[in-house]
Amino acid sequence: MMQGLELNLFEGVSCKGKNLKYSISYYQENRYRYVQYDAALQCNLACFVFRICGEIIATSLVQGGPAPNFFSTCSYHFLRHGQITNEDVPEVTDTEIQNLIQEVKCAEEDALTDLSDAIVACGYTGPIHSDHKKAITEAISLHSVMRLILMLSQLREGLAI
Numbered sequence: 001m002m003q004g005l006e007l008n009l010f011e012g013v014s015c016k017g018k019n020l021k022y023s024i025s026y027y028q029e030n031r032y033r034y035v036q037y038d039a040a041l042q043c044n045l046a047c048f049v050f051r052i053c054g055e056i057i058a059t060s061l062v063q064g065g066p067a068p069n070f071f072s073t074c075s076y077h078f079l080r081h082g083q084i085t086n087e088d089v090p091e092v093t094d095t096e097i098q099n100l101i102q103e104v105k106c107a108e109e110d111a112l113t114d115l116s117d118a119i120v121a122c123g124y125t126g127p128i129h130s131d132h133k134k135a136i137t138e139a140i141s142l143h144s145v146m147r148l149i150l151m152l153s154q155l156r157e158g159l160a161i
Contacts, residue, residue, distance in 0.1 A: 054158020
C-alpha cells in the first residue's frame, strides 16, 4: 500500500526524500476514476486525494503496518509541526522547476530577460538581472515548496484521524 502511494503521489529520489507531486491535471484526469454513481462523491474524492492518502497512512500505522519512509525532510517537518521554516526548503523535485533553475543559472543577460515571465510567475519581484541570479533561484525554489502547502495540509488532516 505504501509503495503504491509513494509511486503515484510523490516524486524525487528515495535516498534524499520525496515531495508530493504537484499537478492540477492530476485532479482533472482522475476525477471520474472513482465511484461512478455519485457525482458529489467523485468531486470530494478527487479534491481530497492527499487527505485520503493521510488517512490510509494513519490507518496503516495504527494497525501495525509499515510506516512511510520516503518523505523529504521538508514534508516531514510540515506534517509534524504544521509549518515550513527557511531551513526546510528542500531540493527541488519538480522537473519543470529544476529546468527553470538551471536555465536561470546558465543564462546570459538577454536569455535571462527571455525567462522573465516564468520567473515572475514563480513570485520573484526583484530586478531580473544577472547580478541577482541567486535571489531569483531562491525565489523559484521557495515557490516549489509553497505550492505544495495545500496538499501537505490535506495530508496532515488525513493523518489526524
